[in-house]
Amino acid sequence: MSTITIAPRQVAIETKDGLVTRTLTSGKHRRIRGATYTIVDLREQLLTVAPQEVLTADGAQVRVSAAVRWAVGDPIAFHEKAVEPLSSVYLATQVALRDALGAVGMDALAQRGARLPVAEITAAVAAVGLEVGIRVVEVIVKDVILPAELRAAATAVLAAKQRGLAQLEAARAETAALRSLANGAQLLDRHPALATLRAIQSAPPGTQLVLRLGGGEERAPGQ
Incomplete structure (x- = not known):
């Protein structure tokens, strides 16, 4: 009797005469004469989304890259619904990133960096993944790269802010020193013996x- 062994965290889809007859989990199973078997890996995997140009709400162009943590949720749908199910998830991630950045202005983006609404992005991608048997665990926004001139402007604003804080602290220290001197002078005026001492x-x-x-x-x- 011919058998097939399925490794842990894998399943095999058995088809015969063009129809899915059963799904085999990990372990040893008897082969059916004339049937074919397709192995599907159930382990979590990572899909890298290449950097793409995206427009913000105010028309500025930025580059954003992301990664998708995913796993097969429905082996039969993953096998039958699409020729390349990952391509559907890839496209959905690009669209979700474009929609998320399109609702954010450059000023807010420069302040928040890559902290985009990842929960909403993940939900949008997960809805598409569900149709092709993919369970989307998380969409991770890796980088949001601003244009060089905007990065320089943001750096200049930050430097000016830090200089202002330093000047304010120096002014506070000087005011405290003058207040201490004034209090000391008043004390000496009221108590001449202290001045002598x-x-x-x-x-x-x-x-x-x-x-x-x-x-x-x-x-x-x-x-």
Whole structure:
């Protein structure tokens, strides 16, 4: 008796006289005389979508690339519905990316980078994949490449923003220092003895200071 062995994570579609007679899961099965067997791999795979030119909502042209995580969900539909089922998923991904970017302006795209609505893109591609027996797990937007002049403009804006923040921080530090000096001056005005003590502490060693106390003079060495 002739047999066929199906590996794990694979199925075999048995056809005879032009009709699908059964689907064989992993394991050993008896072959039917005159039947043919097509092996279908059920493991998850990756479909790379080449970079393509896409127009944004304001008419700017960007390049976007993506990848699709997919697996066979319905082996019979995958085998029978289309000659190249992956081509349908590939085209659906291109259209979904074009629709998603077409609703986003360049300013928002420059700020968000590649963070596009991937859930909506995946749902649109998954609906097409379902028709040809493909289960779309996820559409991953890999790169959204802005034109060189727009990348330079975005970099210039970011640099200007950082310079502004640095200047603001410097101004805050200067204001804090002036406020501290003003508070110190007011404190010395209210307490003259503190000014005398400060003068003694800051004088170089060996310096003789003349202190006026109650109309008289008294010399005190510097510290």
